[in-house]
Amino acid sequence: xAVGEASFPAMPAIEGIRLGxxxxxxxAAGRRDLVVIELPEATTLAAAFTRNAFCAAPVHxxxxxxxxxxxxxxxxxxxxxxxxxGEQGMHDADKSCQALGELTGVxxxxxxxxxxxxxxxxxxxxxxxxxxxxxxxxxxxDGWQTAAEGILTTDTRxxxxxxxxxxxxxxxxINGIAKGSGMIKPxxxxxxxxxxxxxxxxxxxxxxxxxxxxxxxxxxxTVDSDTSTNDACTLAATGRGARIDTxxxxxxxxxxxxxxxVELAQAIIRDAEGATKFVTLEVEGxxxxxxxxxxxxxxxxxxxxxTALYASDANWGRILAAVGRAPVPDLDVSRIAIDLGEVALVxxxxxxxxxxxxxxxxxxxxxxxxxxIHLGRGxxxxxxxxxxxxxxxxxxxxxxxx
Amino acid sequence: xAVGEASFPAMPAIEGIRLGxxxxxxxAAGRRDLVVIELPEATTLAAAFTRNAFCAAPVHxxxxxxxxxxxxxxxxxxxxxxxxxGEQGMHDADKSCQALGELTGVxxxxxxxxxxxxxxxxxxxxxxxxxxxxxxxxxxxDGWQTAAEGILTTDTRxxxxxxxxxxxxxxxxINGIAKGSGMIKPxxxxxxxxxxxxxxxxxxxxxxxxxxxxxxxxxxxTVDSDTSTNDACTLAATGRGARIDTxxxxxxxxxxxxxxxVELAQAIIRDAEGATKFVTLEVEGxxxxxxxxxxxxxxxxxxxxxTALYASDANWGRILAAVGRAPVPDLDVSRIAIDLGEVALVxxxxxxxxxxxxxxxxxxxxxxxxxxIHLGRGxxxxxxxxxxxxxxxxxxxxxxxx
Numbered sequence: 111x112a113v114g115e116a117s118f119p120a121m122p123a124i125e126g127i128r129l130g131x132x133x134x135x136x137x138a139a140g141r142r143d144l145v146v147i148e149l150p151e152a153t154t155l156a157a158a159f160t161r162n163a164f165c166a167a168p169v170h171x172x173x174x175x176x177x178x179x180x181x182x183x184x185x186x187x188x189x190x191x192x193x194x195x196g197e198q199g200m201h202d203a204d205k206s207c208q209a210l211g212e213l214t215g216v217x218x219x220x221x222x223x224x225x226x227x228x229x230x231x232x233x234x235x236x237x238x239x240x241x242x243x244x245x246x247x248x249x250x251x252d253g254w255q256t257a258a259e260g261i262l263t264t265d266t267r268x269x270x271x272x273x274x275x276x277x278x279x280x281x282x283x284i285n286g287i288a289k290g291s292g293m294i295k296p297x298x299x300x301x302x303x304x305x306x307x308x309x310x311x312x313x314x315x316x317x318x319x320x321x322x323x324x325x326x327x328x329x330x331x332t333v334d335s336d337t338s339t340n341d342a343c344t345l346a347a348t349g350r351g352a353r354i355d356t357x358x359x360x361x362x363x364x365x366x367x368x369x370x371x372v373e374l375a376q377a378i379i380r381d382a383e384g385a386t387k388f389v390t391l392e393v394e395g396x397x398x399x400x401x402x403x404x405x406x407x408x409x410x411x412x413x414x415x416x417t418a419l420y421a422s423d424a425n426w427g428r429i430l431a432a433v434g435r436a437p438v439p440d441l442d443v444s445r446i447a448i449d450l451g452e453v454a455l456v457x458x459x460x461x462x463x464x465x466x467x468x469x470x471x472x473x474x475x476x477x478x479x480x481x482x483i484h485l486g487r488g489x490x491x492x493x494x495x496x497x498x499x500x501x502x503x504x505x506x507x508x509x510x511x512x
Numbered sequence: 513x514a515v516g517e518a519s520f521p522a523m524p525a526i527e528g529i530r531l532g533x534x535x536x537x538x539x540a541a542g543r544r545d546l547v548v549i550e551l552p553e554a555t556t557l558a559a560a561f562t563r564n565a566f567c568a569a570p571v572h573x574x575x576x577x578x579x580x581x582x583x584x585x586x587x588x589x590x591x592x593x594x595x596x597x598g599e600q601g602m603h604d605a606d607k608s609c610q611a612l613g614e615l616t617g618v619x620x621x622x623x624x625x626x627x628x629x630x631x632x633x634x635x636x637x638x639x640x641x642x643x644x645x646x647x648x649x650x651x652x653x654d655g656w657q658t659a660a661e662g663i664l665t666t667d668t669r670x671x672x673x674x675x676x677x678x679x680x681x682x683x684x685x686i687n688g689i690a691k692g693s694g695m696i697k698p699x700x701x702x703x704x705x706x707x708x709x710x711x712x713x714x715x716x717x718x719x720x721x722x723x724x725x726x727x728x729x730x731x732x733x734t735v736d737s738d739t740s741t742n743d744a745c746t747l748a749a750t751g752r753g754a755r756i757d758t759x760x761x762x763x764x765x766x767x768x769x770x771x772x773x774v775e776l777a778q779a780i781i782r783d784a785e786g787a788t789k790f791v792t793l794e795v796e797g798x799x800x801x802x803x804x805x806x807x808x809x810x811x812x813x814x815x816x817x818x819t820a821l822y823a824s825d826a827n828w829g830r831i832l833a834a835v836g837r838a839p840v841p842d843l844d845v846s847r848i849a850i851d852l853g854e855v856a857l858v859x860x861x862x863x864x865x866x867x868x869x870x871x872x873x874x875x876x877x878x879x880x881x882x883x884x885i886h887l888g889r890g891x892x893x894x895x896x897x898x899x900x901x902x903x904x905x906x907x908x909x910x911x912x913x914x
Contacts, residue, residue: 161837162833162836162837163835163836163837163838163840163843163845164832164833164835164836164845164861165836191829193829193832193833194828194829194832194833194858194861194862194863195862195863196860196861196862196863197862198862199862228829229827229829229830229832229833230827230828230829230832230863231829292816293816293830293833295837334814334815334816335813335814335815336814336815336816336830336833336834336837337833337836337837338833339829339832339833339836411737411813412736412737412738413736413737413738413815413901413905413909414694414695414736414738414909417905417906417909417910418909418910420906420910421909421910421911423910425631425632426596426632427593427595427596427630427631427632427633427741428631428695428738430566430595430596430631430632430741431564431566431595431596431631431695431738431739431740431741432738433565433566434564434565434566434567434739434741435563435564435565435697435738435739436565438565441565443565443566456596458598459566459596459598460596460597460598460599460600460601461596461597461598461632499815499906500906500910501903501906501907501910503815503819503906504819504822504901504902504903504905504906505903507815507816507819507820507823508819508820508822508823508825508902508903509823
């Protein structure tokens with residue numbers, strides 16, 4: 111199940127970047143489950159990783175490799191997260207990087223490994239390495255959609271987004287792909303997202319730009335409050351295009367980058383496990399961004415709000431109860447207003463005088479719903495996107511191991 | 513659905529306490545939904561209420577009444593929470609207390625109101641008041657089970673617990689009833705629980721005893737992380753029996769009280785909405801009780817852990833991922849051990865060498881499961897009880913408004 115229509119966008123090539131996939135038999139027979147992405151020399155790369163203390167072996171290895179070498183290859187497998195796999199997991203991640211390094215003539219430290227899938231099973235490293243030549247042979251500058259398909263797990267749709275902007279008379283391209291459908295409450299980045307640009311940006315600025323864009327996109331979505339062990343988002347800049355070296359350039363680039371990441375983040379929510387609703391939670395009038403996010407996520411994580419959304423039931427009491435238990439000190443209920451779409455639900459902490467069940471139900475029947483919560487405490491706002499909790503969510507996560 | 517067998521215990525009478533019920537037509541036709549509990553003069557009463565900022569009108573009114581008068585009556589309705597009802601809700605709660613006061617010849621402030629049910633609908637105060645004479649006519653010293661049935665909402669079982677102990681040659685009785693099945697993540701107390709004793713205990717000590725017992729019982733359960741607007745737990749001591757006035761008496765009374773509250777709290781989890789599993793999370797080796805609770809609740813709230821429990825799937829990677837995202841600073845994964853029942857799952861942060869899928873699956877197939885998480889950070893422990901996330905949970909909360 112997924113919300114709304116979706117088609118994979120036409121993604122322009124970025125000079126020097128090629129993508130290849132193979133069927134390694136890790137995820138399922140006949141499924142592309144191995145992706146290699148080639149980066150040109152001198153590419154700078156910023157990365158954001160999960161803050162889960164049990165982070166996966168490839169996250170450790172990718173972090174270590176980034177400290178020593180410029181990356182030349184991203185090596186991604188689905189079907190196995192290589193998480194909770196101890197020393198063997200580290201060894202397996204190293205081995206896969208070595209194998210790709212040997213085949214391509216680069217140092218193993220120039221390969222960044224990423225894994226997604228079942229936690230706690232040993233990585234089938236031989237099958238992975240055996241399939242590397244097939245993936246390398248498939249490398250192509252227009253392999254974006256195939257690569258986006260090759261990283262999916264329980265996702266039902268490949269997710270891509272692209273933006274172009276003019277910088278100093280040159281066209282700058284930003285292309286991103288992502289995967290994620292469950293275990294989605296990123297705390298740095300989504301499950302996996304890989305973003306590329308031909309712009310030339312200093313290492314340190316690239317990291318700042320990625321961090322800000324991630325904070326406003328992947329860090330604002332939740333399916334089920336579960337932060338993955340493998341979350342990672344990278345932004346690679348080949349430097350072959352325009353140089354981003356003025357504040358005006360940087361601010362325009364940042365806006366385009368955020369746009370790409372928000373589109374990918376929203377695509378994850380539209381394709382959330384079992385989702386029948388795409389829900390936007392706008393919290394306004396907060397004293398700080400953190401308290402706006404706290405209220406939004408408390409509502410977004412409430413199983414009772416999520417099942418009411420699934421039922422298209424304008425059970426606003428559940429929204430109100432969730433706001434009331436958010437970790438915000440001295441919340442003055444009498445200042446709170448809640449709108450469901452354009453319908454006023456709550457005013458001054460009680461049911462809005464103008465509210466009718468019919469008006470509320472009409473909004474809830476939509477597949478895309480906006481809930482706007484005004485706290486009356488300040489001028490800060492935050493937006494979080496989430497999905498509903500359906501029978502299919504339970505089936506997807508109870509009927510087989512994912 | 514509910515876990516395990518349950519029968520309502522034989523509850524001895526407590527001198528001076530009488531319980532009566534009526535069908536007021538608030539919850540459903542033909543359902544007992546109104547409960548009146550009479551307390552003898554000079555009863556002291558301690559109370560713990562929800563910390564939800566959107567607390568219900570009866571919570572406000574009960575708090576106010578406790579400040580001015582000794583309570584003589586508890587007035588409880590199910591089917592309507594009288595929460596999110598603004599000024600009208602306060603007026604309705606006051607009116608119901610006045611009506612009972614007039615019928616019984618006590619001040620309205622000697623009546624404590626409690627409501628549970630749908631949030632945001634006006635309390636049908638006329639129907640409630642019209643049924644008061646019927647409830648008063650039914651007052652009886654052995655009305656415990658009928659009263660426990662009269663406060664239920666989506667619960668499938670009446671919940672009662674009783675304990676007796678000898679103090680200075682006298683038998684002290686503690687009787688408690690409770691309701692709760694969904695919107696259960698109490699932050700002070702459960703949905704509703706009423707506990708009674710014939711012991712004589714000073715006001716201030718009674719409050720301390722209740723607080724400690726609640727912290728180790730109702731504050732250690734969660735069904736769905738949703739804290740209700742109406743949570744309340746009261747402990748009434750008639751003072752007609754033995755006086756609790758030594759440390760030794762108090763410590764034995766505290767132990768018996770905690771036993772009663774834990775039994776009621778566990779009964780709520782066994783009867784949790786859609787529950788097919790009763791799960792005990794024991795976190796050991798924590799530096800503080802708060803961090804032990806943080807880890808236990810993070811695991812207990814994880815939809816992915818809960819659906820794996822429902823599926824009887826020993827998907828230990830999901831437990832590990834939840835532990836890893838708990839808000840505990842500097843968690844050293846390499847010290848963590850996790851047992852599933854008597855089966856070692858995780859050792860030193862990785863899958864235990866001795867672990868087999870068969871052994872794990874055998875434990876997961878049980879309806880009562882203990883997950884023990886050792887953090888290796890200190891000597892503090894905490895236990896939390898929770899349920900699984902099933903199709904029935906979604907049906908109960910999506911298929912009709914509760």
